[in-house]
Amino acid sequence: MLNDTYRHKGMRRKLVELLRSKGITDEAVLEAIDKVPRHLFLDNAFINFAYKNQAFPIGSDQTISHPFTVAFQTQLLELKKGEKVLEIGTGSGYQCSVLIEMGVKVFSIERHRSLHMKSKKILNDLGYFPKLFFGDGYKGLPGYAPFDKIIITAAAPFIPQDLLDQLKIGGSMIIPLGESEKQEMQRLTKKAETEFLTETYGEFSFVPMLQDKSFKS
């Protein structure tokens, strides 16, 4: 069932070249993308399209991000091996596995129980063991804080204060910020307890980071 053929590997190599041509320069990120069998994170119907630079449905009305978006956000994190990274929006688990291939310790939160369960299974079947949580990403994981880096993979209507609080000084958070169809990718670097440097990186389009209290099954 977990079939990663030479054909898939070949398609992945092409995807890596496409990402390089679109401006991804961090070799460690490209290597991680080259290693992760993205097709196994998609439902069967989409398997043959897995290596196109497209978003696809993963169930529960959610999508796996474009490979370029995954590569871009991962590059902005400027990861060092061994760092503690919090991801908001586990979704399919694909971004999670790319982070693990970068050599960091991953904590990830998902508010859809079915996606939480499904991603855990595929990740574990592939030999990836992040710490996965079913819960509200706006709250983060105070019990595991502080984190070196935080990556939000859903469109945040505002900057969640709890997440800023859970960032180490010197650490940074990547956040697609905005309530409309498009969001602005921002990197917030924590210079001091209440001092942040904001850098902006253009427009992207994510599914919304939802605020209602009721988690979905």
Ligand code: SAH
């Ligand atoms: N990183 C994912 C992309 C997921 S799409 C991947 O690689 O596949 C965004 C995900 O964020 C969806 O699964 C959605 O259910 C989740 N999400 C939305 N609001 C959330 C919240 N408040 N807390 C946690 N997860 C949330």
